[in-house]
Amino acid sequence: MVTKQESIPPRSEHRFWDKENDWLFAGVGASRTLDYFSTLNLRRRGDKELLVTNDLVDDHAAFAVVEAAGTGVSIGASYLFHRYGHHKLERWTSIVHIGLTTTGAVRNYCLKTAHHPATGP
Numbered sequence: 001m002v003t004k005q006e007s008i009p010p011r012s013e014h015r016f017w018d019k020e021n022d023w024l025f026a027g028v029g030a031s032r033t034l035d036y037f038s039t040l041n042l043r044r045r046g047d048k049e050l051l052v053t054n055d056l057v058d059d060h061a062a063f064a065v066v067e068a069a070g071t072g073v074s075i076g077a078s079y080l081f082h083r084y085g086h087h088k089l090e091r092w093t094s095i096v097h098i099g100l101t102t103t104g105a106v107r108n109y110c111l112k113t114a115h116h117p118a119t120g121p
Contacts, residue, residue, distance in 0.1 A: 016082045024094035028074050031101035032067045038108035039063070046114035070101075 014020075039049060039057055049057045057063050074097045081090035 014087070016079060020091065021078065021094070024091060024098070025071075025075055025078075027098045028094050028101075029071050031098045031105065032071050034105040035101050035108075036064060036067045038105035042108045042111065045111075047111060048114075 040060070040063075043049065043054065043057050048054055052063075052066065056066065074093060078090045078093045081087070081093060
């Protein structure tokens with residue numbers, strides 16, 4: 001006797017480190033790198049960072065660690081989705097991350113330079 005459960009074909013599985021994820025994770029890393037440099041550019045032009053403290057951004061090494069950690073968290077979330085069989089969410093985690101981070105970086109470059117009044121004698 002064949003049960004209903006046995007008649008369902010198994011989900012197509014893929015390795016976590018397959019070619020598509022490799023490209024998506026490279027995209028996440030690239031978008032975080034773009035965000036890093038766009039935020040530094042924003043600070044050099046005199047604007048204030050809204051999402052993290054200016055002190056963190058001005059400490060370039062610490063800010064680079066935060067950006068790298070963001071990449072790691074994204075890959076970790078994708079792995080959890082992969083591990084529990086949510087393969088579409090596994091891919092969409094990286095796609096959404098790339099989109100949001102790139103949008104933020106482009107926004108940083110598009111902002112006008114802050115012109116603060118000069119303090120003179």
